[in-house]
Amino acid sequence: MSITALDDTHPQAAPPKVSYEETAHCFHCGDANLAGDTFKVRFDGRTRYLCCAGCAAVAQTIVDAGLGDFYRLREQGVQDGGSAPKSLRPAQLVPDELKELARYDLPAVQDQVTRSHDGLKETDLILEGLTCAACAWLVEHAVARIPGVHGAEVNYTTGRASVTWDKSKTSLADILFAIRRVGLEAHPADAQSGAAARKRERRKRLLEFLVAGLGMMQVMMFAVPIYIAEPGDLPQDFENLMRWASLFLLTPVVLYSARSFFANAWRDLKHLRIGMDVPIALAIAVTFLASVHATIQESGEVYYDSVGMFVFLLLGSRYLEFAARSRAAEAIERLAPPLPALVERLPRHPTSSHAESVPVAALAAGDVIRVKTGATVPGDGVILQGMSALDESLLTGESRPVPRKTGDRVVGGSINTVSPLLVRLEEVGDNATLAQISRLARRAAGARPRAALISDRVAGAFAAAVLILAGLTVLYWYPSGGDAWFRHAVAVLVVTCPCALALAIPTAITAAGHRLSRLGLLAARGSALESLARVTDVVFDKTGTLTEPRPTVKRVAVLGDAAAEECLAAAVALEAGSAHPIAHALISYAATLDVAAAKADVISTTSGLGVEARIGGIRYRLGSATFAGAIVLKPLPLKTPAHGLGESHIYLAREGAWLARFDVQAPLRASAAAATEKLRDLGLELHLLSGDLPDAVMSVASVVGIDKAAAQTTPQAKLAYVQQLQSQGRHVLMIGDGINDAPVLAASDASIAIADGRSGSDLARAQAALVMLSSDLNRIPDAIDIARKARRVMRQNLGWAIAYNALFVPLAMLGILTPWVAALGMSVSSLLVVGNAARLARMPRFGITRNEPEETPWNPSIS
């Protein structure tokens, strides 16, 4: 293969003059081509220009391999009106992008995303679209070539890059821009996030595991000769030497690798409860100390190999569990808003209207800010000037914007939908409503009914049984004299080694978690699966959960003599420039029908009621029936139909005549009905809690067949509802997406936050046990099914572990158990348990759609 891009001797050299248009965009990726005519490729008799060496190589390969149809089909698809993939849209203007990225260079933002040492800055970047190793390489080199960058390292496994740079020579915006130029998106990870801690934890656990493995293997080398030697074959000296060697090898395993078991067991005992780590720590300590005793005394049995293997297997399963959890945590962090939010502050109000851009983090109470249309209000405050409608749906769940005028209070987190407002902030940060809801959520999380998890229940019973049995053994053997009582009691403690028991649960959880992640559900909490399996009631939020987060136009009813297209053109003209969700619905509806807006002027908005404007000199009104009717002075020609399914009716009128009615509705998610049906089939009781108006809630409830529905609920009321269910002994699964759902998500036994790229707030995600990246609600019954299967496997595993113990303990009590039988029995039982759990990851099931999670989902919900 030859690369034209770099081959100066290519016969088809480019013509000397190249027009701007041909080089403006990369032939392969469609992004802005800043390389001019540096990279080129011959295709279909023309020279095509590319933005970088990577694209040039790929394009040349595609053309050389005779796959040029890819480009022909792609261009055709675009001309046919097919939606062009994202990468084909012409890139935004470069200066705009730079301006956007420059936000990262503001000091308040820098403190959040960078670490400083030795005069250098260090930042972790999350890379979007890192799909192959070539991309990783490109990013590394693109960044390293910037003067002032001291080091750039891409971790391909985690999709993150770590960059060190000199503040005086370059800026974060330059680095991000360089990455964007090679076709990837990057945004800095929050320096406070868990990434660094996870990396340390990962290294620590890995080393513990490797040390245990090394010790285990060497000790096994010394144990096998002793097992297979005929009596008399092995001189006592050698045996003693091997025992001492084993002791040396295993000391770091017990003191270093296994120290977390001891620490956890101690913590459990201090809180007067028995977790799984208590019997584990007991088994390790007793077995090891008994072996040390036997080694020093030069008589008795040693169980070093059992200890080594035990620690090794347990650490292995815990490492896998940890790896799965941190992968989920990483995926959730990727959902964070990619740009820091900026606000316009008016420092010298009211003497001057000079505005400066500051990051939200830098705001203080008393600041006067301008909230642009479509922007989020950064804190609680009072409107000084202006009139608008605010979408408070993130906080209350109510989907219709609420009118607000000068003197009214606004709540942080609501979105300004109609016209700019001047707001004096009264509470920001911790005191704002948003933060209060977040505190309510944290408190609720603390009060979450601590599920008596299977493993803990079993562990308690197990530890008690083992101690009782050991006591009985002592009582039985003590009268026979000598040290038999000690040897046999130790044998009991060794053989009841809770290895299989300790592996039974985590292996099943890891395997099932893997299955869930393939469904687009990430388990953020370790106990998520166990609680999901026990769920008896499912509580849905409405807006953004059962319904799509944005309304659409469902129907246009013509009321006068104008055609539907004409009405739509007028309506779009009136709504032009408004960020109101209904305006959004009308505009996108018109776009699908290819209706262009008429020309309107003198647009004025009456908050909460509608818009008025002149088109061709005639007054038009769009809004509620009374508002629009005020210029008609005639009754409506059609009877108003009942509001169906969360509909809003918007009327269009001109002076003296009704024109049309638009029925706007946030549609149900396509999968809602099927998913609720499946959930009922699983024997679950369904509830619907919404902050929306009763009409809207009831109609949705009736369509999906939920009879227990409550409307206009506040976050507190939702919380109370769920807690009441819990007090009746029900186990509640909450499914929601908004900030107002966060307290309930935190308090429920199990919770799923939807973050499919169109809905979902950070706070909800932070409080949920599971985060769903897909918008297909059918994944929820699938997940419950997997959780129940996992519970079954856990029970099988526990059953097996107990059966194994029931078989071996009597042997040990009777004193007919040798160390090699103990070691063998333990390994076989552990392997059986792991094998059984591995079935979970592969278990076929009808109805489960094994799609990958849809396109990289991130959503700047409160930016």
Add this chain to the structure above:
Amino acid sequence: MESLYLLIPLSVIAAFAAGWVLWRAVDGGQFDDLEGPAHRILMDDDSPGCATRAGFDPHQKPDPGDR
């Protein structure tokens, strides 16, 4: 058989040496990214252009399944 008196302590020392090597490797971040380096070696070059000439094969993509 007497050699065992030497060999067994030696094996213990060797095991500890291996442990130290592991510690160095983990601490140096060699296990942080287990996929990238395998691909990086194919493109180990200083100028971006030459690397593509040196045999970058776009068909050879890593399995994205386990990420």
